[in-house]
Amino acid sequence: MAEKYPTGKSEENHIPYEAVKAIADNILSRIQVKPVIGIICGSGLGSLTEAITNAQNIEYKDIPGFPVSTVAGHVGRLVVGMLEGLPVLAMQERFHYYEGYSLIKCARPVRVMKLMGIEYLMVTNAASGINPAYKVGDIMLIRDHINFVGISGNSPLRGPNDERFGPRFPPMTDAYDPALITRALGIAEEMGIQDVKVGTYCFLGGPNQESIAECKMLHTIGVDAVGMSTAHEVVTAQHCGLKVFAFSLITSKASLDYEKKEYANRAEVVAVGKSRESTCRELMCRMIKSIAAERGTSDPSCGCSM
Ligand SMILES: O=P(O)(O)O[C@H]1O[C@H](CO)[C@@H](O)[C@H]1O
């Protein structure tokens, strides 16, 4: 008899619609609001969750079927509540391929969000600037990605396709919603953010940092910033019809010169995240406020600008 799931039946490789629905229902049964916006907080960017009011925290380890964070210093919880007049669910923080999970499992929370009724996915990450014009501390709105891990066939959509999530061959044109990018540019200008960038993010598997030769290649192929996340989440979101907005905080500059002896380090990522957290938080809050206004659900009593 033909194998029904040629990728294997392990939950690393396949999770049926009904199992995703069970996770979504479990979370919904424990929270007081029905989130419209899902947020994935990047490394060092979890302080956004402090702006969420009436917050309920649910640890990943207490959600049956959810992965758990393994990166030292990562918090690993959902924060659900109100932000700028809209019910939100924020992930503080995310799952990375290098932690040992399959991409299917890393991106599972996105499908859970979809089946909870979420419509927008807002994503942040820490990344290294490949574009020589980028500076540490810059914000790059993501226009597109190069999914290095996915190009060769390692996709979160690999395996049997369930049309209830989306089509077998989903397009990736405008996976990062162009109208939300335009809006973010306006908001960044209002906020006086200097020189906001719009660029291409590249997802590499990590956890090692890129070699100098790899950075040179990434520059040649048009990458602006590189990191170890995001693309698999956005592919999954686009497949199931979520609107996506994403930005990178540039926490280091890629080394392109052997003589400079630059060594990327995690402490730098965390320190830059800390120094830019209020700006990143305000940008995200203002984006959510603009979506609330569009939907006619603004609450003037809310506000998270610091
Ligand atoms: O993409 P996020 O989760 O922000 O994390 C980034 O920071 C870590 C490296 O310091 C890597 O995990 C990289 O992907």
Ligand code: HPA
């Ligand atoms: O230098 C980096 N490389 C890859 N991912 C990253 N995320 C933060 N900094 C980096």
